[in-house]
Amino acid sequence: MLRLAITVQGVVQGVGFRPFVHAAATARGLAGWVRNRTDGVRIEVEGPAPLVEDFQRALEREAPPAARLARIYVEQQAPRYEEDFHILDSDPGAPPRPSVPADLATCPECLAEVATPGERRFRYPFTNCTRCGPRWSLIESLPYDRARTAMQRFAMCADCEAEYRDARDRRFHAQPIACPACGPSVRLLTPEGRQLGEGEAALRGAVEGVLAGRVLALQGLGGFQLLVDATSPEAVARLRQRKRRPEKPFAVMFPSLVALRAACMPTPAEEAMLTSPAAPILLLRKPPPGSARALVAETVAPGNPWLGALLPYTPLHRLLLELAERPLVCTSGNLSDEPLCTEPAEALERLHGVADLFLVHDRPILRPVDDSVARMGPDGPLVLRRARGYAPLPLSLGADIPCLLGLGGQLKGTVSLSTGDQVVVSQHLGDLGSLEGSRLLERTVEDLLRLLEARPVAIACDLHPDYASTRLGERLAASWGVPLLRVQHHHAHIAAGMAEHGLSGPVLGLAWDGAGLGADGTLWGGEALVVEGARFRRVAHLRPFRLPGGERALREPRRAALGLLHELDGTVATHLREAFTPREADVLAAMLERGLQSPLTTSMGRLFDAVAALSGVRAQAGFEGQAAMALEFAAGEHEAEAPYPLPLRNGEPAVADWEPLIQALLVDRERGAPASLMAGRFHAALVRLAEALALRVGLPHVVLSGGCFQNLRLLRDTQARLRAHGFEVWTPRQYPPNDGGLSLGQLAVAARRYEEERNVSRHPR
Numbered sequence: 001m002l003r004l005a006i007t008v009q010g011v012v013q014g015v016g017f018r019p020f021v022h023a024a025a026t027a028r029g030l031a032g033w034v035r036n037r038t039d040g041v042r043i044e045v046e047g048p049a050p051l052v053e054d055f056q057r058a059l060e061r062e063a064p065p066a067a068r069l070a071r072i073y074v075e076q077q078a079p080r081y082e083e084d085f086h087i088l089d090s091d092p093g094a095p096p097r098p099s100v101p102a103d104l105a106t107c108p109e110c111l112a113e114v115a116t117p118g119e120r121r122f123r124y125p126f127t128n129c130t131r132c133g134p135r136w137s138l139i140e141s142l143p144y145d146r147a148r149t150a151m152q153r154f155a156m157c158a159d160c161e162a163e164y165r166d167a168r169d170r171r172f173h174a175q176p177i178a179c180p181a182c183g184p185s186v187r188l189l190t191p192e193g194r195q196l197g198e199g200e201a202a203l204r205g206a207v208e209g210v211l212a213g214r215v216l217a218l219q220g221l222g223g224f225q226l227l228v229d230a231t232s233p234e235a236v237a238r239l240r241q242r243k244r245r246p247e248k249p250f251a252v253m254f255p256s257l258v259a260l261r262a263a264c265m266p267t268p269a270e271e272a273m274l275t276s277p278a279a280p281i282l283l284l285r286k287p288p289p290g291s292a293r294a295l296v297a298e299t300v301a302p303g304n305p306w307l308g309a310l311l312p313y314t315p316l317h318r319l320l321l322e323l324a325e326r327p328l329v330c331t332s333g334n335l336s337d338e339p340l341c342t343e344p345a346e347a348l349e350r351l352h353g354v355a356d357l358f359l360v361h362d363r364p365i366l367r368p369v370d371d372s373v374a375r376m377g378p379d380g381p382l383v384l385r386r387a388r389g390y391a392p393l394p395l396s397l398g399a400d401i402p403c404l405l406g407l408g409g410q411l412k413g414t415v416s417l418s419t420g421d422q423v424v425v426s427q428h429l430g431d432l433g434s435l436e437g438s439r440l441l442e443r444t445v446e447d448l449l450r451l452l453e454a455r456p457v458a459i460a461c462d463l464h465p466d467y468a469s470t471r472l473g474e475r476l477a478a479s480w481g482v483p484l485l486r487v488q489h490h491h492a493h494i495a496a497g498m499a500e501h502g503l504s505g506p507v508l509g510l511a512w513d514g515a516g517l518g519a520d521g522t523l524w525g526g527e528a529l530v531v532e533g534a535r536f537r538r539v540a541h542l543r544p545f546r547l548p549g550g551e552r553a554l555r556e557p558r559r560a561a562l563g564l565l566h567e568l569d570g571t572v573a574t575h576l577r578e579a580f581t582p583r584e585a586d587v588l589a590a591m592l593e594r595g596l597q598s599p600l601t602t603s604m605g606r607l608f609d610a611v612a613a614l615s616g617v618r619a620q621a622g623f624e625g626q627a628a629m630a631l632e633f634a635a636g637e638h639e640a641e642a643p644y645p646l647p648l649r650n651g652e653p654a655v656a657d658w659e660p661l662i663q664a665l666l667v668d669r670e671r672g673a674p675a676s677l678m679a680g681r682f683h684a685a686l687v688r689l690a691e692a693l694a695l696r697v698g699l700p701h702v703v704l705s706g707g708c709f710q711n712l713r714l715l716r717d718t719q720a721r722l723r724a725h726g727f728e729v730w731t732p733r734q735y736p737p738n739d740g741g742l743s744l745g746q747l748a749v750a751a752r753r754y755e756e757e758r759n760v761s762r763h764p765r
């Protein structure tokens with residue numbers, strides 16, 4: 001007779017783990033119990049030793065697909081000769097170190113039920129089970145039990161109750177369990193809020209509207225989405241105009257994997273991601289325009305060889321897409337970059353004039369969770385926007401750190417909070433520049449603190465004084481009486497990559513991105529930093545240039561080009577004549593001459609912009625990063641052409657001088673070289689620069705981060721080149737290389753600072 005007490009930590013709540021434990025124990029005739037605790041799942045199990053050991057092995061081998069077992073602690077106990085195996089109520093007493101589950105895409109079993117006439121849940125949009133369904137978007141507090149979710153207002157019917165209590169059922173203790181008799185339901189509304197139908201009629205009315213070219217606002221899993229017919233250029237144009245989003249690509253939801261395959265030809269690895277419980281938007285190669293497979297309107301992702309594709313991840317989406325029998329644009333329910341709408345009343349107000357129809361339901365969304373965006377990188381998946389399906393799964397830091405709060409950046413906001421040895425990074429919050437955005441940031445901080453019962457002993461933020469996150473940090477630090485640590489933007493980018501991969505440094509970090517405030521008050525963004533512990537040293541950067549108009553240059557690549565040419569000589573007018581009216585050229589030249597509103601920058605993103613403008617790829621941009629993306633696409637898959645010269649000038653820090661690069665580019669341009677050649681030579685130059693930096697610094701570990709490394713060609717070629725020299729190359733994978741990773745990096749720097757201070761006080765000199 002053997003009795004074991006087993007504590008399992010990791011992602012083990014809300015993923016069907018307790019029912020699985022119950023089934024595994026009873027199948028072996030073992031007795032004992034399992035219960036959720038705030039720090040994981042606790043199991044006590046007893047029976048004949050070989051069966052208990054077999055059970056222990058099954059825990060790891062056969063756990064449900066969405067479970068992630070981070071740690072298992074086992075301890076032997078005296079047998080108590082119990083008779084049965086029970087699932088006990090959650091134990092609220094344990095110390096808070098919880099892992100909150102992410103929302104999970106509908107599982108195949110639930111999809112089959114929804115599709116089967118005669119099933120209780122035939123065509124029921126809110127079908128879920130212990131292995132799938134909403135989690136993070138409906139959890140009010142922990143531990144994860146129905147009474148503490150948005151489902152508390154729905155009393156289970158007798159049938160659901162029976163399933164919930166039956167240990168052999170797939171819905172045994174499925175907290176969001178629901179059925180047509182007792183669960184949430186849908187209604188179709190006009191923009192004025194008048195009801196057009198409910199249930200099946202609402203679904204059909206919504207799809208009829210979409211097929212007639214209307215814009216549908218759908219209350220989805222983690223917020224509202226806007227849906228239109230992706231095969232109709234008119235419908236897409238209508239959505240673009242109303243959403244004030246002229247060019248930025250939209251994601252497209254396909255009715256099924258079969259339909260998606262016909263259009264995009266995903267690889268097996270990509271299919272695995274699309275159909276995983278996270279079910280992100282995945283960037284896939286588009287079929288060539290005009291080909292038989294090109295079903296989706298070109299205007300969905302204009303001029304872009306990639307299409308963000310996803311599969312229905314709730315039964316509601318599945319039913320709509322099946323009725324539509326065609327791919328639908330599926331984009332965030334907001335105006336340009338504001339936060340998502342989550343409530344029907346709010347959506348009717350904020351999306352007035354945008355949507356023609358509103359398909360809403362009565363299961364409250366407790367926090368906005370956008371769709372995640374990923375792409376397949378050279379070494380596997382890269383998460384570019386981390387939200388549904390990934391947030392708030394924790395990152396283990398390997399050792400306990402104090403409770404710290406990282407507040408992130410401005411354009412791709414996230415919040416990070418540490419408890420014990422884990423960091424929870426919030427879902428993507430979007431642009432924090434609006435009033436709604438900064439409110440959302442504040443609410444998210446409160447939400448995480450409450451859920452994790454955390455009291456931070458320090459706060460970390462960016463150096464930029466005008467970020468909403470910095471201002472919130474100043475306010476919170478003052479009211480809590482805790483220190484505020486301002487972490488340099490690019491330091492945070494590299495620190496986030498280090499935290500994800502468990503590196504303590506020293507590493508060489510190449511932080512290439514749009515722009516972040518530097519330690520010297522200029523805008524950095526083409527940085528080589530040596531990072532160790534809580535410190536960094538700037539070992540090299542791009543040669544600085546002025547950005548006429550500052551922030552306005554983000555949407556005008558031609559301005560960055562103007563700034564570069566201004567540094568060279570007075571030939572601006574000859575080279576960029578067609579990009580500016582004479583009046584514009586005069587005004588900008590005067591600004592540059594006097595240094596008025598023309599901050600100095602070393603931004604790699606702006607160098608991309610300048611090269612895009614000079615090579616004729618793109619002089620204006622509808623959104624930040626568009627020109628850089630266009631340059632990546634122009635470079636295509638061609639192998640590296642002779643790189644442009646981009647020499648490193650000695651100094652402390654060293655300076656990567658783009659002047660010879662621009663001169664050579666202008667020569668190419670004069671002789672009418674194709675843009676693809678210029679784009680290719682530019683990418684190759686950056687790869688050589690990375691190589692030169694790595695060889696010069698000589699550290700074995702190199703971390704590549706910052707928004708520029710979302711560029712697959714740059715990432716792939718740089719990695720390959722550095723690895724050929726034997727460097728270990730690391731890039732963010734689970735957390736975005738863009739500003740969505742900043743809060744994690746800030747927190748990591750603060751953690752290292754604490755560690756160092758503690759060591760200092762332990763060993764006084």
Ligand code: ZN
Binds near residue numbers: 106110111132133
């Ligand atoms: Zn399911």
Ligand code: ZN
Binds near residue numbers: 156160161
């Ligand atoms: Zn029911």
Ligand code: FE
Binds near residue numbers: 738
């Ligand atoms: Fe950045």
